[in-house]
Amino acid sequence: MQRTSTPRSTAHRALSLSTLVRRAFTLSALLAFTLCLTSPLGASASPGTQASGTATIAPSLLPNRLGAMGSLRLTVNFGEGPSSGAPLPVRRAVLRFPAGLGIEIPHLRSCSIARLRSRGPSGCSAESELGTGHALAEAMAGSQLITENISLWLFLGPFHNLEPTFEILARGVTPFDEQVVLTGTVVPDHPPYGEDLVLSVPPIPTVPLEPDASMASMSLTVGTNKSPHPNQANTVVVPPSCPAGGFPFAAEITYADGSSGNAFAHATCPGR
Amino acid sequence: MGGLKAQTRLVALLICACFLLAPSALAAETLVVHENFTPDRLGVPTNLSITANFLSNGGAPPSPVIKLTLYAPAGLKIDAHGAGTCSQNTLTLHGPTGCPPNSRAGFGGGVGVVALANTVIHEPYTIDFFFGPTSHGHLALLAYASAVAPVPVELVVTAHEVPAPKPYGLGFSVEIPPISTIPGASLASVESAFATFGATNVAYYETVHGKRTLVHLRGMISPKHCPSGGFPSEGIVEFANGTSLTVNPTIPCPRG
Numbered sequence: 116m117q118r119t120s121t122p123r124s125t126a127h128r129a130l131s132l133s134t135l136v137r138r139a140f141t142l143s144a145l146l147a148f149t150l151c152l153t154s155p156l157g158a159s160a161s162p163g164t165q166a167s168g169t170a171t172i173a174p175s176l177l178p179n180r181l182g183a184m185g186s187l188r189l190t191v192n193f194g195e196g197p198s199s200g201a202p203l204p205v206r207r208a209v210l211r212f213p214a215g216l217g218i219e220i221p222h223l224r225s226c227s228i229a230r231l232r233s234r235g236p237s238g239c240s241a242e243s244e245l246g247t248g249h250a251l252a253e254a255m256a257g258s259q260l261i262t263e264n265i266s267l268w269l270f271l272g273p274f275h276n277l278e279p280t281f282e283i284l285a286r287g288v289t290p291f292d293e294q295v296v297l298t299g300t301v302v303p304d305h306p307p308y309g310e311d312l313v314l315s316v317p318p319i320p321t322v323p324l325e326p327d328a329s330m331a332s333m334s335l336t337v338g339t340n341k342s343p344h345p346n347q348a349n350t351v352v353v354p355p356s357c358p359a360g361g362f363p364f365a366a367e368i369t370y371a372d373g374s375s376g377n378a379f380a381h382a383t384c385p386g387r
Numbered sequence: 388m389g390g391l392k393a394q395t396r397l398v399a400l401l402i403c404a405c406f407l408l409a410p411s412a413l414a415a416e417t418l419v420v421h422e423n424f425t426p427d428r429l430g431v432p433t434n435l436s437i438t439a440n441f442l443s444n445g446g447a448p449p450s451p452v453i454k455l456t457l458y459a460p461a462g463l464k465i466d467a468h469g470a471g472t473c474s475q476n477t478l479t480l481h482g483p484t485g486c487p488p489n490s491r492a493g494f495g496g497g498v499g500v501v502a503l504a505n506t507v508i509h510e511p512y513t514i515d516f517f518f519g520p521t522s523h524g525h526l527a528l529l530a531y532a533s534a535v536a537p538v539p540v541e542l543v544v545t546a547h548e549v550p551a552p553k554p555y556g557l558g559f560s561v562e563i564p565p566i567s568t569i570p571g572a573s574l575a576s577v578e579s580a581f582a583t584f585g586a587t588n589v590a591y592y593e594t595v596h597g598k599r600t601l602v603h604l605r606g607m608i609s610p611k612h613c614p615s616g617g618f619p620s621e622g623i624v625e626f627a628n629g630t631s632l633t634v635n636p637t638i639p640c641p642r643g
C-alpha cells in the first residue's frame with residue numbers, strides 16, 4: 116500500500132496500506148465497500164465515468180489536488196437487471212485502487228460488527244466513522260419492483276491478523292425495516308494498483324420466498340473536507356503524484372448467479 | 388390507515404394460500420403443501436409462508452381450480468393496525484401500483500400451465516395480496532395474479548372470510564373464474580404456487596398529530612400455543628371437472 120505522507124502533527128496516524136502493520140488502509144478500501152454494495156461493475160473516470168455494460172461509476176475528490184486531504188465521493192449506478200428488472204445481487208467484490216491513495220485517521224478507533232449491528236451507527240465512536248452515503252435498493256416481490264432508500268455508514272473495523280477491516284452498515288426503513296453489515300479486508304496488489312479490497316456481500320433479505328434485494332445505485336463519501344478541525348477529522352489523502360492516464364481503478368465482481376465481471380477505469384489526475 | 392380491525396384472525400392469510408393451492412385434480416393427483424412461520428416463535432409478529440406443488444401422474448395439466456377454501460390454525464391473528472385497504476375495482480383498473488403501499492398483505496407466485504394441441508406450456512406468474520374493505524366485520528383479501536409471457540394473464544379475485552370448524556380458527560374462501568388464454572388452448576391451471584403473508588419488517592411513515600411518524604405493521608401474529616403435533620390447517624380445492632381435493636398440512640411447532 117501507499118504510505119500517506121502528511122505534514123500534520125498527526126502524521127503518525129496516517130494510514131497506508133503498504134505498511135507491514137497496517138494501521139490504516141488506502142482509500143481504495145472504502146471505495147471497495149461502495150462497490151461491494153452494488154452489483155454490476157463499472158469503472159469510472161473522474162467526473163464523468165464510463166463503465167462496462169450499463170453500469171457507471173463516478174469518483175470525485177474534494178479538494179481535487181495532489182496530496183490534498185479531503186473527501187472522496189463515489190457514486191455508482193447500475194442498469195436494468197437481465198430479466199427481473201433488478202440488478203443481480205453481488206456476493207463478492209475485489210476492488211483495486213490506485214497506489215498512493217490513503218486515509219488519514221487521527222484517532223485510530225474501530226467498531227466491532229456486533230456493536231454496529233446491535234447499536235447502530237450511534238453505538239460506534241465518531242472517530243471510527245470513515246464515511247456516510249446513501250443507496251437505492253431494488254427487489255422483485257410479487258409483480259412489483261420494490262425500491263427502498265438506504266442509508267450507509269462506513270466504519271473502521273477491528274484489525275484481523277494485523278490487517279485492517281472495514282464495515283458498512285446499510286439500513287433501510289420503509290417499506291422494509293432491514294439492515295445488513297458488509298465487511299471487507301485489504302490485501303496488497305501489484306502496480307499500478309496499491310491494494311485490493313476483498314468484500315463479502317451478504318444476501319439482503321426482503322420477505323420469505325421472494326428474491327433478495329440488490330443495490331441499484333449508491334453514493335458513498337469517505338472522509339471530509341468540511342471539518343472545522345481538519346487535523347482531528349478522518350480524511351482521504353490524494354496520492355502525491357498521478358500516473359499518466361490517471362489513477363487506475365479496477366474491480367472483479369462475482370454475482371449471486373455465479374457469473375462474474377471485470378471493470379477498469381482511470382480517474383483523471385487532479386489539477387495542481 | 389387503519390381500516391381493518393386490530394387482532395383480526397389470520398384467516399385472510401390462509402386465503403392467499405388457497406390461491407396457491409388452486410390447481411390439481413386430473414393428472415395431478417397429489418398436492419404437496421409446506422407451511423412455516425418466519426420467525427418461528429409463538430405469539431409474535433410473523434410471516435406465514437406456503438408452498439404448494441402438484442405431483443402429476445401423467446403429462447396432462449391439472450384441471451382448472453374453480454374454488455378454494457382454506458382454514459387456518461386457531462389462535463392465528465391479523466393485527467392490521469396501520470394497514471390500509473384497496474378495492475377490487477382499483478386493483479383491476481390500475482394494478483398493484485394503484486393500491487396504497489400499506490394495504491399490502493403478501494406476495495406470491497408460481498408456475499401455471501396451459502395445454503395447446505399436444506404441447507403443455509409452463510408459465511411463471513406472480514401474485515400480489517392486498518387487504519380489501521371489511522364486510523360486516525369480516526376480512527377480505529384481494530389477490531392480483533399476473534403472468535407476462537408467453538401468454539399475458541391478469542386476474543383479480545377476492546377471498547372472503549368464512550366460518551371455520553374446529554380445530555381451525557378462521558376460514559377464507561375464494562372463487563376463481565375460468566382463465567382463458569389463447570384460442571384453442573385449454574383453460575389455465577396451476578402447477579405450483581407459493582405465497583408469504585405478514586409484515587414482520589414492514590414500516591411506513593404516517594402523520595400522527597401533525598408529526599411524521601414511522602409505523603411498524605404487526606401483520607400476522609402467530610398463535611400463543613402450539614397443539615401437540617403442530618398447527619393444523621386445511622385446504623379444499625374444487626376443480627372444473629367436478630372433483631375436489633382436500634389437504635391437511637401441518638405447521639410444525641416452534642423448536643425449543
